[in-house]
Amino acid sequence: MTISPISDTTTEVLHRALDGLDRRQQAIAANVANLETPGYQAREVSFEDSLRSAAATGRPGDATISVERSLAPTRLNGNNVNIDFEILAAAENALRQQLTVQGLNTKYQMLRTAIGSR
């Protein structure tokens, strides 16, 4: 594997994390849109564990984003979306997204410093 100075493991991991967070954001929006849809089962996105082990091997691109159905108990109409959970997850996800963007920006700032432009 060649290590480019612009795109190294750190940026790759952050990039992959943004992909996962974006997918989770979409799943949360879909869950909220289907708050009262009969028979709808909430979606849950997980990628952190996979990304962690992929980053450990130095190949963050191998991380997978998986979407699963929530196993939470269903209401009478067969729906198991929990609105409190979804709103909290949306808030947390937004913060994680900002953190990841901040990480990328810091990384690029360091590159700029190294290049010598300001």
Added chain:
Amino acid sequence: MSEMFATLDVARSGMGVYKTWLNAVADNVANIDNVTSTDQPAFRERFVLVQSAEDASGAGAGARVAGALFGDPQGQVLYEPNHPLADENGMIRRPDINLGDQMVLVQLAQRGYQANVNTFERAREAYESALSIGR
């Protein structure tokens, strides 16, 4: 559906569904006291049929209105002999809609709409921060 800002479309689909539901409930309440003669059908309560929409990512593409269902045209037959529409037995027909039920539904639809506006805002903020990458 635009791939780029997919979450905004998902939230918008939810807002559309809950707005349609609000419209249906408002229509039910607006027509709750409609009186018809017994040889005419009563106003039929409207129910919105919703399905979830799927996309290739598996995360879901939101919700969509699949159609409408209608309540019982029989309604309630009531004895109101002084009513101009009353038949020879003094009976008229009113829709069989419960105002209490409709008030609960309007709350559900309103809260659902607000929740979708919330996710729309969150998604917009996230996309805005993503657009600042590399600045």
